[in-house]
Amino acid sequence: MREALRFLGALLLGLLLVGGTVTLGIVLLLQGEESLARELLRLGQAKATLLLFVGFLFLLVLGSLLYPVFLGYLAATRALGQEAEVILSNPGHRLRPRGPFELKALADLINRLAQEKEALEREVATRVAEAKALLEEERKKLTLLIAHLPQGVVLANPKGQVLLYNLAARKLLGEGLGVGKSLLGLLDRGLWVHALNLPEERFLTNGPRGALWLQVVPLEGEKGHLVLLEGAKEEGAPDGRLLHRLRDKLAGLKALVEVLDLEVQSPYLQALLHTAKATAEEVTQLIASWRPKAQAAEVLAEDLLSLLVQTLEREVGITPGFSLEEEAKGLLVLADTYALARGLAEVLQEVEEAFLEGKREDGFLHLTLTLPEEGRGVRLPPLLEEAAGRSGGSAWGEASRLHLLLPAREAPRLPIQEGPPPRAVVFDLTLFQLPETLEEAPLEGLLYTAFDLETTGLDPEKDAIIALGGVHVLGQRVLRQEVFEALVDPGRPIPKVSSEVHGLTWEMLKGKPRLEEILPSFRAFLADSVLLAHNGAFDMAFLRRVGIHQPPLVDTLLLSHLLFPDLKDHRLEALAERFGVPVIGRHTALGDALMTAEVFARMVPLLKDKGYRTLGEALRACAQLPLAKLTY
Amino acid sequence: MRILVVDDEESILVPLEFLLKKAGHEVTLARTGEEALKALDYGGFDLVVLDLMLPGLDGFAVLEKAKALPERPKILVLTARGREADRAKALALGAEAFMTKPFATQDLMAQVERLVQG
Numbered sequence: 001m002r003e004a005l006r007f008l009g010a011l012l013l014g015l016l017l018v019g020g021t022v023t024l025g026i027v028l029l030l031q032g033e034e035s036l037a038r039e040l041l042r043l044g045q046a047k048a049t050l051l052l053f054v055g056f057l058f059l060l061v062l063g064s065l066l067y068p069v070f071l072g073y074l075a076a077t078r079a080l081g082q083e084a085e086v087i088l089s090n091p092g093h094r095l096r097p098r099g100p101f102e103l104k105a106l107a108d109l110i111n112r113l114a115q116e117k118e119a120l121e122r123e124v125a126t127r128v129a130e131a132k133a134l135l136e137e138e139r140k141k142l143t144l145l146i147a148h149l150p151q152g153v154v155l156a157n158p159k160g161q162v163l164l165y166n167l168a169a170r171k172l173l174g175e176g177l178g179v180g181k182s183l184l185g186l187l188d189r190g191l192w193v194h195a196l197n198l199p200e201e202r203f204l205t206n207g208p209r210g211a212l213w214l215q216v217v218p219l220e221g222e223k224g225h226l227v228l229l230e231g232a233k234e235e236g237a238p239d240g241r242l243l244h245r246l247r248d249k250l251a252g253l254k255a256l257v258e259v260l261d262l263e264v265q266s267p268y269l270q271a272l273l274h275t276a277k278a279t280a281e282e283v284t285q286l287i288a289s290w291r292p293k294a295q296a297a298e299v300l301a302e303d304l305l306s307l308l309v310q311t312l313e314r315e316v317g318i319t320p321g322f323s324l325e326e327e328a329k330g331l332l333v334l335a336d337t338y339a340l341a342r343g344l345a346e347v348l349q350e351v352e353e354a355f356l357e358g359k360r361e362d363g364f365l366h367l368t369l370t371l372p373e374e375g376r377g378v379r380l381p382p383l384l385e386e387a388a389g390r391s392g393g394s395a396w397g398e399a400s401r402l403h404l405l406l407p408a409r410e411a412p413r414l415p416i417q418e419g420p421p422p423r424a425v426v427f428d429l430t431l432f433q434l435p436e437t438l439e440e441a442p443l444e445g446l447l448y449t450a451f452d453l454e455t456t457g458l459d460p461e462k463d464a465i466i467a468l469g470g471v472h473v474l475g476q477r478v479l480r481q482e483v484f485e486a487l488v489d490p491g492r493p494i495p496k497v498s499s500e501v502h503g504l505t506w507e508m509l510k511g512k513p514r515l516e517e518i519l520p521s522f523r524a525f526l527a528d529s530v531l532l533a534h535n536g537a538f539d540m541a542f543l544r545r546v547g548i549h550q551p552p553l554v555d556t557l558l559l560s561h562l563l564f565p566d567l568k569d570h571r572l573e574a575l576a577e578r579f580g581v582p583v584i585g586r587h588t589a590l591g592d593a594l595m596t597a598e599v600f601a602r603m604v605p606l607l608k609d610k611g612y613r614t615l616g617e618a619l620r621a622c623a624q625l626p627l628a629k630l631t632y
Numbered sequence: 633m634r635i636l637v638v639d640d641e642e643s644i645l646v647p648l649e650f651l652l653k654k655a656g657h658e659v660t661l662a663r664t665g666e667e668a669l670k671a672l673d674y675g676g677f678d679l680v681v682l683d684l685m686l687p688g689l690d691g692f693a694v695l696e697k698a699k700a701l702p703e704r705p706k707i708l709v710l711t712a713r714g715r716e717a718d719r720a721k722a723l724a725l726g727a728e729a730f731m732t733k734p735f736a737t738q739d740l741m742a743q744v745e746r747l748v749q750g
Contacts, residue, residue: 244685247712251733252643258737259647280734363716394717396692396725403724405717 007070011063076103084110091118152212152229158222160184160192172229174208183227187214194311194338196225201297203338204232243287250280296391300411301331301365305358311341312348320354320369328360331408334391340404343384343395344369347402360408364393367404378402438530438552439616443604444475446615448532448554449525450597451484452589453539454502456494460541464490465515466504468522469589471597473532476604478597484525485590487512502587519546526550530615534572534596552615556600558622563606575599633748634658634676636705638668638694639683644710644733648681651741657748665689669697677705679747682727684711684718695725706747710735 030037044051076099086093087110094111097104146153152169156162160183170177176186184192191205195216202213211232216225254276261269299307305322313319347369348354355370371378378397384404388395393406438446451470457463470484487504489512499505526548533539536555543549560570572595576583581598584591612618622628635657637648645661652659660677662668665686672680672694680698684691691709698704706728711718714732722730729743 244712247733248641248683248685249643251712251735252641252647254734255647255737255740256643259650284734361720364720388717392715392717394715394721396696396721398724403721405720407717 003071003074007063007067010070011059011066015059073100076100080107080110087114087117091121152227154183154227154229155224156183156227157224160225163224169227169229172207172209172212172231176208190311190315190342191338192216193314194307194341197307197310198297198299198303198337201299201337202228202230204336205338243283247280247283247287250276250283254280296334296336298332298334299337301328301333301358301408304333304335304337304365305356305367307337308341308344308356311338312345315342315345316348318348318352318354320348320356322356322358324358325360328358328365328408330411331360331365332411333365333406333408334393335406336387336390339383339387339390343381343387346381346383347371347378361405363407363409364405365408367406369402369404371400371402373400437616439614439619441615442613443607443615443618446475447529448473448597448600449529450478450532450593450600451526451539452533452592452596453542454504454587454589455498455542456490456492457498458538460538460545463542464488464492465542465546466490466494466509467502467589468518469591469593470522470525471590471593472529473597473601476601478594478601480594483590483594484522486518486522488515488518489513490515515546519548523548530554532556532596532600534575534592534599552619554600554615554618555622556596556603558625558628559600559603559607559618561625561627562612562618562621563603563610572596572599579603633678634660635744635748636660636662636668636671636677636680638662638665638680638686638691639710640664640686641683644683647737648740651737652744655741655745663687665691665694668694672698672701672705675701675703679744680705680707681744682707682709684709684713684722692721692725695722695727699726708743708747710740 026040030040080095080099080103083093083095087095091114094114095107097107097111146164146166149166150168152172153164153166154162154169154173154177155164162177162179162181162183164179165173165177173186177183186208188205191203191214195201195203195214196218199215199217202215204211205214206212207214207229213230213232215228217228218225254273257269257273257276261273302324305324309320309322348371351371353372357368357370359366359368369378378400380395380397380402384402385395388404388406391406393404395402395404397403449470450473451468453465453469454467455463455465466488468484468486468488472479472482487509489509490506491514493506494504494509530552531540531550532554534556536553536557540549540553556572556575557570560567560575564570572592573583573586575581576595576599579599579602581595581602583595586592586595607613607618612621633656635652637645637652637659638661639645639648640663645663649659649661660671662671663686665688668680668682668686669689671677680694682691682694686694691711695707695709698707704726707726708729708731709722709727710731710733711722712733719730728747731740731743
């Protein structure tokens with residue numbers, strides 16, 4: 001019905017067009033012919049019925065002739081559309097061109113598009129399969145790695161639900177451990193929160209299967225936690241008691257002999273006294289050298305105080321005021337922080353306020369907890385006494401005060417470490433899949449060592465190396481934590497011209513190791529990597545003289561000529577500026593090596609765009625450059 | 633002078649008793665913390681030689697209790713637990729002197745005399 005209406009519409013439109021044109025023609029023809037027009041109008045009026053009849057007949061014939069053609073065209077177009085739809089579910093399907101030639105052309109076009117789509121899809125599928133296989137392989141390796149760790153390892157999401165664990169963890173935590181289950185049901189919840197604040201510390205706790213050490217390390221970006229577990233054996237304590245008993249007995253023996261000696265002067269007793277003294281001495285030394293396995297960790301005094309206060313807030317809901325004297329700040333305190341906090345919580349159970357004060361006392365941090373004076377003395381919970389004793393300290397109560405003496409030492413002043421936080425050593429497991437030859441390896445799939453040397457001069461025959469610097473580059477990633485830096489005593493004065501370049505004088509280098517001492521470790525640093533340097537031919541000439549020859553060499557100077565043939569400045573600092581690499585420590589060996597590394601990392605995508613995908617392609621292109629023919 | 637010697641080790645008690653008596657003191661012996669407290673309750677002691685590791689109530693507890701006595705004797709702690717933290721605790725709890733075992737009998741006697749006289 002809709003089609004019939006559409007057809008009638010089209011027909012009417014055609015008719016209106018034809019009728020309009022005819023009427024316009026007649027009107028134009030009769031312009032100025034008044035009588036003829038009148039005659040024609042009269043004729044028309046007289047024969048109107050006949051004219052209408054003929055018109056209707058014409059319309060009928062035209063309609064019945066055109067209607068099937070119209071329908072057929074519509075049907076063919078629709079069929080084409082429907083057939084094209086098949087391709088969506090079966091990418092291999094192709095349309096059979098038929099009908100009017102426009103439709104045939106359209107079908108051809110659709111077929112071509114379908115072909116391209118199919119090829120594209122196949123490529124994507126292959127890539128996905130490759131990536132999947134790689135991931136699977138990496139997963140297997142990681143799983144194997146985790147499974148073989150002697151420590152229990154659990155990976156949990158921020159809510160504490162288990163994502164992954166190894167067999168050792170299962171042994172320590174028992175059947176309650178399972179993927180998707182919560183770890184908090186298996187461990188002390190308070191300790192969990194406490195441990196999260198101290199990711200470098202291990203805590204002794206009671207697991208479902210006995211005592212264990214717990215360490216919780218938050219993952220980067222707060223994506224979850226890594227939980228490290230180790231079984232804890234009850235060591236040390238009984239041995240300690242036994243040793244003290246022994247010392248007690250020996251002391252008694254010694255005193256006894258001393259007294260006897262006073263009374264009965266006898267050479268036999270002298271010998272006995274001598275032996276008793278010597279044995280007592282040895283046992284004393286033995287005890288002095290015996291250290292119970294530390295059941296505590298070192299915390300900065302200021303951290304310890306705020307940690308204790310936080311835990312008290314959480315456990316008993318009171319916030320004690322606290323102060324730490326200036327001299328005690330920066331002390332490293334040995335403490336079982338969680339046990340201490342719980343012990344203190346027990347003391348504060350029925351108290352509304354308290355004050356915690358930290359003071360330095362030779363070799364100790366003296367913490368005093370002052371409670372409101374209400375007559376009754378403080379009861380010292382055994383837990384607190386044990387906790388203090390475990391780390392070699394002591395605890396006692398005195399009226400409304402509670403004292404804790406914890407071993408402490410001055411924190412060593414460590415230089416602040418720059419650079420990113422520590423990461424896993426293995427960066428890219430695809431590295432395990434080495435191609436047959438280095439040449440065919442893609443540029444971004446290789447490990448490079450960017451390096452630089454400082455020398456006493458420009459002549460490899462006569463001059464000597466005075467500084468070496470290097471950094472590893474994995475594909476496009478500069479591994480800033482894997483660096484090599486060494487200064488060398490050349491054993492001779494350094495010309496002023498050279499000193500002005502790198503700022504190194506012989507006086508500064510006297511006492512540094514000789515090159516022979518440095519080379520083995522530098523060689524080890526270079527091993528299994530592709531050498532990378534700016535104007536590397538110069539550095540290689542020096543290295544060859546000392547027996548390091550490790551082709552191939554990737555030279556950022558040559559690569560720069562390859563990428564920017566029409567630019568004039570190819571110096572390292574110019575490249576750095578072009579690529580937006582900050583210029584730091586220019587003309588120190590490590591500074592230049594780092595800059596070379598960063599520049600190279602940014603060159604790789606450009607090289608790929610220019611069609612140099614593999615190491616071989618890039619090296620061959622470099623070798624063609626006139627500059628490459630230079631030798632030093 | 634009246635001296636109470638508290639130690640669970642017979643080999644300490646015997647020579648100490650002998651030496652102290654020889655020096656002219658009146659000596660009472662106790663082998664546990666409880667015995668020591670009982671003896672202290674009777675009072676009249678000038679000095680207590682106290683071991684820290686005792687069966688039952690330990691030396692620290694005795695120190696604390698002794699503090700509350702009306703006529704508190706002086707206390708010399710003599711112990712194999714010679715850690716600095718223990719010494720600080722003992723002194724904080726009111727001990728007058730702290731000696732570690734093993735000890736030379738002369739040193740101990742000198743210390744005793746100093747405390748008794750001072």
